[in-house]
Amino acid sequence: MANILITGGAGYIGSKLTKFLLDEGHHVVVFDLLEHGSSSLESFTHHSNFQLIEGDVRDINSLKPHIDKADFIFPLAALVGAPLCDERPDDAVEINQKSIELLLENTSDNHKIIYPTTNSGYGTKSGETYCTEETPLEPISLYGKTKVEAESLIIASKKGITLRLATIFGTSFRTRFDLMVNNFVMEAVKTGKLEIFEGHFKRNFIHIDDVCSCFLFLMKNFSTLKGEVFNLGQDQANMSKLELAQEIKKQLPELVITENEFAKDIDKRNYIVSSDKLRLAGFEAKISLESGIKEMIAMARKVLDSSESFHRNY
Numbered sequence: 001m002a003n004i005l006i007t008g009g010a011g012y013i014g015s016k017l018t019k020f021l022l023d024e025g026h027h028v029v030v031f032d033l034l035e036h037g038s039s040s041l042e043s044f045t046h047h048s049n050f051q052l053i054e055g056d057v058r059d060i061n062s063l064k065p066h067i068d069k070a071d072f073i074f075p076l077a078a079l080v081g082a083p084l085c086d087e088r089p090d091d092a093v094e095i096n097q098k099s100i101e102l103l104l105e106n107t108s109d110n111h112k113i114i115y116p117t118t119n120s121g122y123g124t125k126s127g128e129t130y131c132t133e134e135t136p137l138e139p140i141s142l143y144g145k146t147k148v149e150a151e152s153l154i155i156a157s158k159k160g161i162t163l164r165l166a167t168i169f170g171t172s173f174r175t176r177f178d179l180m181v182n183n184f185v186m187e188a189v190k191t192g193k194l195e196i197f198e199g200h201f202k203r204n205f206i207h208i209d210d211v212c213s214c215f216l217f218l219m220k221n222f223s224t225l226k227g228e229v230f231n232l233g234q235d236q237a238n239m240s241k242l243e244l245a246q247e248i249k250k251q252l253p254e255l256v257i258t259e260n261e262f263a264k265d266i267d268k269r270n271y272i273v274s275s276d277k278l279r280l281a282g283f284e285a286k287i288s289l290e291s292g293i294k295e296m297i298a299m300a301r302k303v304l305d306s307s308e309s310f311h312r313n314y
Protein backbone atom coordinates (compact mmCIF):
# COMPACT_ATOMS: atom_id res chain seq x y z
CA MET A 1 0.00 0.00 0.00
CA ALA A 2 1.24 3.51 -0.81
CA ASN A 3 1.89 6.64 1.24
CA ILE A 4 -0.14 9.44 -0.28
CA LEU A 5 0.11 13.19 0.25
CA ILE A 6 -2.88 15.28 -0.80
CA THR A 7 -2.39 19.04 -0.59
CA GLY A 8 -5.75 20.82 -0.49
CA GLY A 9 -7.24 17.50 0.59
CA ALA A 10 -9.98 19.09 2.70
CA GLY A 11 -11.66 20.44 -0.43
CA TYR A 12 -14.38 19.18 -2.76
CA ILE A 13 -12.19 16.70 -4.66
CA GLY A 14 -9.65 15.98 -1.93
CA SER A 15 -12.13 14.91 0.76
CA LYS A 16 -13.83 12.45 -1.62
CA LEU A 17 -10.45 11.21 -2.90
CA THR A 18 -9.37 10.62 0.72
CA LYS A 19 -12.29 8.20 1.13
CA PHE A 20 -11.47 6.36 -2.11
CA LEU A 21 -7.80 6.00 -1.09
CA LEU A 22 -8.50 4.90 2.50
CA ASP A 23 -11.02 2.33 1.19
CA GLU A 24 -8.19 0.88 -0.95
CA GLY A 25 -5.96 0.57 2.15
CA HIS A 26 -3.55 3.44 1.43
CA HIS A 27 -2.02 5.79 4.02
CA VAL A 28 -3.25 9.35 3.45
CA VAL A 29 -1.80 12.64 4.72
CA VAL A 30 -3.90 15.71 3.96
CA PHE A 31 -2.00 19.02 4.08
CA ASP A 32 -4.45 21.92 3.88
CA LEU A 33 -4.83 25.51 4.99
CA LEU A 34 -8.43 24.66 5.93
CA GLU A 35 -9.89 27.74 4.22
CA HIS A 36 -13.31 26.10 4.56
CA GLY A 37 -12.69 24.36 7.89
CA SER A 38 -12.00 20.69 8.52
CA SER A 39 -15.54 19.26 8.80
CA SER A 40 -15.16 17.62 5.37
CA LEU A 41 -12.59 15.26 6.90
CA GLU A 42 -14.43 14.61 10.19
CA SER A 43 -15.36 11.04 9.30
CA PHE A 44 -11.70 10.07 8.76
CA THR A 45 -10.06 11.68 11.80
CA HIS A 46 -10.02 8.42 13.79
CA HIS A 47 -8.91 6.27 10.85
CA SER A 48 -5.52 4.71 11.64
CA ASN A 49 -4.24 5.38 8.08
CA PHE A 50 -5.21 9.05 8.06
CA GLN A 51 -3.43 12.23 9.18
CA LEU A 52 -4.50 15.85 8.81
CA ILE A 53 -1.86 18.60 8.85
CA GLU A 54 -2.96 22.22 8.86
CA GLY A 55 -0.50 24.19 6.73
CA ASP A 56 0.14 26.40 3.74
CA VAL A 57 1.72 24.90 0.59
CA ARG A 58 3.79 28.10 0.28
CA ASP A 59 5.54 27.15 3.53
CA ILE A 60 7.91 24.54 2.10
CA ASN A 61 9.61 23.87 5.44
CA SER A 62 6.34 22.58 6.88
CA LEU A 63 5.45 20.65 3.72
CA LYS A 64 8.84 19.07 3.03
CA PRO A 65 8.76 16.28 5.68
CA HIS A 66 5.43 15.09 4.23
CA ILE A 67 6.77 15.22 0.67
CA ASP A 68 9.75 13.11 1.75
CA LYS A 69 7.49 10.36 3.16
CA ALA A 70 5.12 10.23 0.17
CA ASP A 71 5.09 7.81 -2.77
CA PHE A 72 2.24 9.60 -4.58
CA ILE A 73 1.43 13.32 -4.37
CA PHE A 74 -1.87 14.88 -5.41
CA PRO A 75 -1.30 18.67 -5.45
CA LEU A 76 -4.90 19.87 -5.16
CA ALA A 77 -4.31 23.01 -3.05
CA ALA A 78 -5.43 25.98 -5.10
CA LEU A 79 -7.60 29.04 -5.31
CA VAL A 80 -10.22 27.49 -7.54
CA GLY A 81 -12.28 29.27 -10.17
CA ALA A 82 -12.01 32.53 -12.12
CA PRO A 83 -13.91 34.80 -9.69
CA LEU A 84 -11.81 33.83 -6.62
CA CYS A 85 -8.53 34.22 -8.54
CA ASP A 86 -9.62 37.66 -9.79
CA GLU A 87 -10.39 38.67 -6.21
CA ARG A 88 -6.98 37.49 -4.93
CA PRO A 89 -4.60 37.62 -7.93
CA ASP A 90 -1.31 37.55 -5.98
CA ASP A 91 -2.42 34.56 -3.90
CA ALA A 92 -3.66 32.86 -7.08
CA VAL A 93 -0.22 33.02 -8.71
CA GLU A 94 1.59 32.03 -5.50
CA ILE A 95 -0.69 29.11 -4.60
CA ASN A 96 -1.71 27.78 -8.01
CA GLN A 97 1.60 28.22 -9.81
CA LYS A 98 4.58 29.10 -7.60
CA SER A 99 3.78 26.41 -5.02
CA ILE A 100 3.96 23.81 -7.82
CA GLU A 101 7.45 25.09 -8.73
CA LEU A 102 8.43 24.74 -5.05
CA LEU A 103 6.94 21.26 -4.86
CA LEU A 104 8.86 20.12 -7.94
CA GLU A 105 12.13 21.52 -6.58
CA ASN A 106 11.57 19.50 -3.42
CA THR A 107 10.63 16.14 -4.96
CA SER A 108 12.91 13.38 -6.24
CA ASP A 109 12.57 11.40 -9.48
CA ASN A 110 10.92 8.62 -7.46
CA HIS A 111 7.92 10.75 -6.51
CA LYS A 112 4.77 10.16 -8.51
CA ILE A 113 2.62 13.25 -9.00
CA ILE A 114 -0.97 13.22 -10.25
CA TYR A 115 -2.23 16.72 -10.96
CA PRO A 116 -5.74 17.88 -11.86
CA THR A 117 -6.05 20.93 -14.01
CA THR A 118 -8.99 22.56 -15.66
CA ASN A 119 -10.02 22.11 -19.27
CA SER A 120 -10.91 25.83 -19.23
CA GLY A 121 -7.39 26.10 -20.71
CA TYR A 122 -9.14 25.37 -24.02
CA GLY A 123 -10.58 28.85 -23.68
CA THR A 124 -13.03 30.06 -26.28
CA LYS A 125 -13.10 27.36 -28.94
CA SER A 126 -16.18 27.37 -31.13
CA GLY A 127 -18.07 24.74 -29.18
CA GLU A 128 -18.39 22.69 -32.36
CA THR A 129 -14.94 21.07 -32.54
CA TYR A 130 -13.81 18.43 -30.08
CA CYS A 131 -10.74 19.62 -28.14
CA THR A 132 -8.10 16.91 -27.82
CA GLU A 133 -4.91 17.04 -25.77
CA GLU A 134 -3.21 18.42 -28.93
CA THR A 135 -5.52 21.45 -29.14
CA PRO A 136 -3.52 24.60 -28.32
CA LEU A 137 -4.27 26.07 -24.90
CA GLU A 138 -5.49 29.65 -24.71
CA PRO A 139 -6.73 30.28 -21.17
CA ILE A 140 -8.66 33.51 -20.72
CA SER A 141 -8.94 33.81 -16.93
CA LEU A 142 -6.11 34.18 -14.41
CA TYR A 143 -7.32 30.88 -12.93
CA GLY A 144 -6.89 29.14 -16.30
CA LYS A 145 -3.50 30.75 -16.86
CA THR A 146 -2.05 29.69 -13.48
CA LYS A 147 -3.31 26.13 -13.94
CA VAL A 148 -1.90 25.87 -17.49
CA GLU A 149 1.50 27.13 -16.26
CA ALA A 150 1.52 24.63 -13.38
CA GLU A 151 0.56 21.80 -15.74
CA SER A 152 3.44 22.57 -18.08
CA LEU A 153 5.90 22.58 -15.15
CA ILE A 154 4.70 19.14 -14.06
CA ILE A 155 4.91 17.67 -17.54
CA ALA A 156 8.39 19.15 -18.09
CA SER A 157 9.57 17.61 -14.79
CA LYS A 158 8.64 14.10 -16.08
CA LYS A 159 7.43 13.25 -12.56
CA GLY A 160 3.73 13.41 -13.17
CA ILE A 161 0.51 12.80 -15.06
CA THR A 162 -1.95 15.64 -15.52
CA LEU A 163 -5.69 15.37 -15.94
CA ARG A 164 -7.59 18.16 -17.67
CA LEU A 165 -10.89 17.89 -15.87
CA ALA A 166 -14.29 18.87 -17.09
CA THR A 167 -16.49 20.78 -14.63
CA ILE A 168 -17.25 18.38 -11.82
CA PHE A 169 -20.71 17.59 -10.45
CA GLY A 170 -22.00 15.41 -7.62
CA THR A 171 -21.82 15.28 -3.86
CA SER A 172 -18.72 15.24 -1.69
CA PHE A 173 -17.87 15.91 1.95
CA ARG A 174 -17.50 19.57 0.90
CA THR A 175 -19.98 19.83 -1.91
CA ARG A 176 -19.34 22.94 -4.00
CA PHE A 177 -22.46 24.74 -5.15
CA ASP A 178 -20.55 27.20 -7.35
CA LEU A 179 -19.89 24.53 -10.02
CA MET A 180 -22.30 24.73 -12.93
CA VAL A 181 -24.40 21.56 -12.60
CA ASN A 182 -24.51 21.72 -8.80
CA ASN A 183 -25.26 25.44 -8.94
CA PHE A 184 -28.06 25.14 -11.52
CA VAL A 185 -29.69 22.29 -9.58
CA MET A 186 -29.54 24.20 -6.27
CA GLU A 187 -31.03 27.30 -7.90
CA ALA A 188 -33.73 25.24 -9.64
CA VAL A 189 -34.75 23.46 -6.41
CA LYS A 190 -34.63 26.66 -4.33
CA THR A 191 -36.48 29.06 -6.65
CA GLY A 192 -38.14 26.91 -9.33
CA LYS A 193 -36.47 29.18 -11.90
CA LEU A 194 -33.25 29.28 -13.92
CA GLU A 195 -32.10 32.42 -15.68
CA ILE A 196 -29.44 31.47 -18.23
CA PHE A 197 -26.96 33.81 -19.90
CA GLU A 198 -24.77 32.93 -22.89
CA GLY A 199 -26.92 29.79 -23.03
CA HIS A 200 -25.34 28.51 -26.26
CA PHE A 201 -21.88 28.26 -24.61
CA LYS A 202 -20.88 24.61 -24.44
CA ARG A 203 -19.17 22.88 -21.55
CA ASN A 204 -18.18 19.38 -20.54
CA PHE A 205 -19.02 17.72 -17.21
CA ILE A 206 -17.79 14.79 -15.09
CA HIS A 207 -19.01 13.14 -11.87
CA ILE A 208 -16.70 13.48 -8.86
CA ASP A 209 -16.66 9.70 -8.25
CA ASP A 210 -15.43 9.16 -11.84
CA VAL A 211 -12.63 11.66 -11.14
CA CYS A 212 -11.60 9.75 -7.99
CA SER A 213 -11.81 6.38 -9.80
CA CYS A 214 -9.61 7.82 -12.54
CA PHE A 215 -7.03 8.94 -9.98
CA LEU A 216 -6.86 5.32 -8.70
CA PHE A 217 -6.53 4.08 -12.30
CA LEU A 218 -3.61 6.49 -12.90
CA MET A 219 -1.88 5.32 -9.70
CA LYS A 220 -2.11 1.69 -10.85
CA ASN A 221 -0.80 2.54 -14.32
CA PHE A 222 1.62 5.29 -13.36
CA SER A 223 4.80 3.87 -14.88
CA THR A 224 3.27 3.44 -18.35
CA LEU A 225 1.35 6.74 -18.35
CA LYS A 226 3.97 8.99 -16.69
CA GLY A 227 4.54 12.28 -18.54
CA GLU A 228 1.13 12.18 -20.25
CA VAL A 229 -1.73 14.69 -20.28
CA PHE A 230 -5.31 13.40 -20.47
CA ASN A 231 -8.70 15.03 -20.86
CA LEU A 232 -11.33 13.61 -18.52
CA GLY A 233 -14.98 14.29 -19.14
CA GLN A 234 -18.21 12.33 -19.59
CA ASP A 235 -18.62 12.13 -23.36
CA GLN A 236 -22.44 12.21 -23.10
CA ALA A 237 -22.13 15.43 -21.09
CA ASN A 238 -20.70 17.75 -23.75
CA MET A 239 -23.56 20.27 -23.89
CA SER A 240 -24.66 23.89 -23.85
CA LYS A 241 -25.89 25.64 -20.72
CA LEU A 242 -29.42 25.66 -22.15
CA GLU A 243 -29.27 21.91 -22.83
CA LEU A 244 -28.09 21.39 -19.23
CA ALA A 245 -31.04 23.43 -17.96
CA GLN A 246 -33.37 21.25 -20.09
CA GLU A 247 -31.79 18.10 -18.59
CA ILE A 248 -32.58 19.44 -15.11
CA LYS A 249 -36.15 20.29 -16.19
CA LYS A 250 -36.69 16.64 -17.18
CA GLN A 251 -36.44 15.84 -13.45
CA LEU A 252 -38.07 19.08 -12.20
CA PRO A 253 -40.88 19.57 -14.76
CA GLU A 254 -42.23 22.74 -13.08
CA LEU A 255 -38.89 24.53 -13.65
CA VAL A 256 -39.16 27.84 -15.55
CA ILE A 257 -36.14 28.53 -17.79
CA THR A 258 -35.52 32.05 -19.12
CA GLU A 259 -32.63 33.59 -21.05
CA ASN A 260 -30.82 36.80 -20.06
CA GLU A 261 -29.29 38.35 -23.17
CA PHE A 262 -27.15 40.89 -21.31
CA ALA A 263 -25.15 39.07 -18.61
CA LYS A 264 -21.75 37.69 -19.66
CA ASP A 265 -19.62 34.67 -18.77
CA ILE A 266 -16.30 35.97 -17.36
CA ASP A 267 -14.07 33.17 -18.61
CA LYS A 268 -15.91 32.75 -21.96
CA ARG A 269 -15.61 28.99 -21.93
CA ASN A 270 -17.19 27.47 -25.02
CA TYR A 271 -15.82 24.13 -26.07
CA ILE A 272 -16.47 20.41 -26.23
CA VAL A 273 -13.84 17.90 -25.22
CA SER A 274 -12.79 14.43 -26.33
CA SER A 275 -11.69 11.89 -23.71
CA ASP A 276 -10.67 9.32 -26.37
CA LYS A 277 -7.01 9.28 -25.34
CA LEU A 278 -7.90 8.24 -21.78
CA ARG A 279 -10.41 5.67 -23.06
CA LEU A 280 -7.70 4.12 -25.23
CA ALA A 281 -5.41 4.04 -22.18
CA GLY A 282 -8.11 2.01 -20.37
CA PHE A 283 -10.34 4.41 -18.39
CA GLU A 284 -13.86 5.59 -19.16
CA ALA A 285 -16.27 7.71 -17.09
CA LYS A 286 -19.35 5.72 -16.06
CA ILE A 287 -21.68 8.00 -14.11
CA SER A 288 -24.34 9.76 -16.19
CA LEU A 289 -25.30 13.40 -15.91
CA GLU A 290 -28.89 12.23 -15.36
CA SER A 291 -28.01 10.28 -12.23
CA GLY A 292 -25.77 13.11 -11.00
CA ILE A 293 -28.66 15.58 -11.36
CA LYS A 294 -30.89 13.19 -9.38
CA GLU A 295 -28.25 12.95 -6.63
CA MET A 296 -27.85 16.75 -6.54
CA ILE A 297 -31.63 17.36 -6.37
CA ALA A 298 -31.77 15.12 -3.27
CA MET A 299 -28.77 16.93 -1.75
CA ALA A 300 -30.17 20.41 -2.51
CA ARG A 301 -33.52 19.47 -0.88
CA LYS A 302 -31.68 18.16 2.19
CA VAL A 303 -29.53 21.32 2.50
CA LEU A 304 -32.57 23.60 2.07
CA ASP A 305 -34.69 21.58 4.55
CA SER A 306 -31.95 21.62 7.18
CA SER A 307 -31.35 25.36 6.82
CA GLU A 308 -35.12 25.97 7.06
CA SER A 309 -35.36 23.92 10.26
CA PHE A 310 -32.26 25.71 11.57
CA HIS A 311 -33.99 29.09 11.05
CA ARG A 312 -37.27 27.76 12.55
CA ASN A 313 -35.47 26.58 15.69
CA TYR A 314 -33.30 29.66 16.32
Ligand SMILES: NC(=O)c1ccc[n+]([C@@H]2O[C@H](COP(=O)([O-])OP(=O)(O)OC[C@H]3O[C@@H](n4cnc5c(N)ncnc54)[C@H](O)[C@@H]3O)[C@@H](O)[C@H]2O)c1
Nearest residue numbers: 008010011012013032033034035056057077078117165168
Ligand atom coordinates in the same frame (compact mmCIF):
# COMPACT_ATOMS: atom_id res chain seq x y z
N1 LIG B 1 -13.88 21.16 -9.06
C1 LIG B 1 -13.62 21.17 -10.36
O1 LIG B 1 -14.55 21.15 -11.21
C2 LIG B 1 -12.19 21.16 -10.85
C3 LIG B 1 -11.97 21.02 -12.21
C4 LIG B 1 -10.68 21.03 -12.67
C5 LIG B 1 -9.61 21.11 -11.79
N2 LIG B 1 -9.83 21.26 -10.46
C6 LIG B 1 -8.65 21.38 -9.59
O2 LIG B 1 -8.75 20.46 -8.51
C7 LIG B 1 -8.15 21.00 -7.33
C8 LIG B 1 -9.12 20.94 -6.17
O3 LIG B 1 -10.33 21.61 -6.50
P1 LIG B 1 -11.61 21.56 -5.55
O4 LIG B 1 -12.79 21.69 -6.42
O5 LIG B 1 -11.50 20.42 -4.62
O6 LIG B 1 -11.43 22.97 -4.76
P2 LIG B 1 -11.70 23.34 -3.22
O7 LIG B 1 -11.72 24.84 -3.17
O8 LIG B 1 -12.88 22.61 -2.69
O9 LIG B 1 -10.39 22.81 -2.49
C9 LIG B 1 -9.19 23.50 -2.49
C10 LIG B 1 -8.52 23.23 -1.14
O10 LIG B 1 -7.23 23.86 -1.16
C11 LIG B 1 -6.99 24.43 0.10
N3 LIG B 1 -6.01 25.50 -0.01
C12 LIG B 1 -6.15 26.70 -0.62
N4 LIG B 1 -5.01 27.41 -0.51
C13 LIG B 1 -4.13 26.63 0.16
C14 LIG B 1 -2.79 26.79 0.57
N5 LIG B 1 -2.12 27.94 0.33
N6 LIG B 1 -2.18 25.79 1.24
C15 LIG B 1 -2.83 24.64 1.52
N7 LIG B 1 -4.11 24.42 1.16
C16 LIG B 1 -4.75 25.40 0.48
C17 LIG B 1 -8.35 24.93 0.59
O11 LIG B 1 -8.36 25.07 2.01
C18 LIG B 1 -9.27 23.83 0.06
O12 LIG B 1 -9.49 22.83 1.05
C19 LIG B 1 -7.72 22.43 -7.71
O13 LIG B 1 -6.35 22.40 -8.01
C20 LIG B 1 -8.54 22.74 -8.93
O14 LIG B 1 -7.89 23.67 -9.77
C21 LIG B 1 -11.10 21.29 -9.97
